[in-house]
Amino acid sequence: MKKLSFLISFLALIGCTQKKFLVVKGELVDSTTSKVYAPDCYIKNLNQEILIREGFLYKNNILKKYITPQAESIVVHNIKKNENYAEAEPYKKLELEKLNNNKIKLFNQKYDILRQSGDTLFLSQNIIIIESPKNID
Numbered sequence: 001m002k003k004l005s006f007l008i009s010f011l012a013l014i015g016c017t018q019k020k021f022l023v024v025k026g027e028l029v030d031s032t033t034s035k036v037y038a039p040d041c042y043i044k045n046l047n048q049e050i051l052i053r054e055g056f057l058y059k060n061n062i063l064k065k066y067i068t069p070q071a072e073s074i075v076v077h078n079i080k081k082n083e084n085y086a087e088a089e090p091y092k093k094l095e096l097e098k099l100n101n102n103k104i105k106l107f108n109q110k111y112d113i114l115r116q117s118g119d120t121l122f123l124s125q126n127i128i129i130i131e132s133p134k135n136i137d
Contacts, residue, residue: 021058021094022133023106024067026050026126041069043128045115050126054087057133061094096129104129 029035029042029049042049052074055067066077066088079088090107097105104111104123111123119131 019059020132021096022055022067022128022130023058023091023094024050024055024128024130025053026128027053028126037069037071038073041074045122045128050128056088056091056094058094063088063092063094 024043026043027050029051031049035042037051041052043052044050052067052069055065055074056063057065057067057076063079066079068075068077079092095105095107099105099110102113104113104121106123106127106129111125111127114122114124116122121129123129
């Protein structure tokens, strides 16, 4: 029930004009492999680590920042009105829809909701959605 109420409020907040969402496409990291990227390029999920391959920060459902990992840290690219990042082009407007209690549709693709932790949803295929991220402005 707690998960259901979180999801309802989470998706209801998408319509609010001042909310920020960070959508992360990640890659599961094998714990036996040495890390090539800086520690802030990884997100912990239970006993696993997910490497941030790319991230998209939205405000008012419009893409504002594009995030990529680098050896020293993550790099945050500001998206200006007429600026063009080919990698981010398909993601300029946040398309997020709740299909049921266990599934979300994000950019015309369906994902299973695996778990929720605070303001973070962990979806199938190593997709992570964070509501109101604090350290990326």
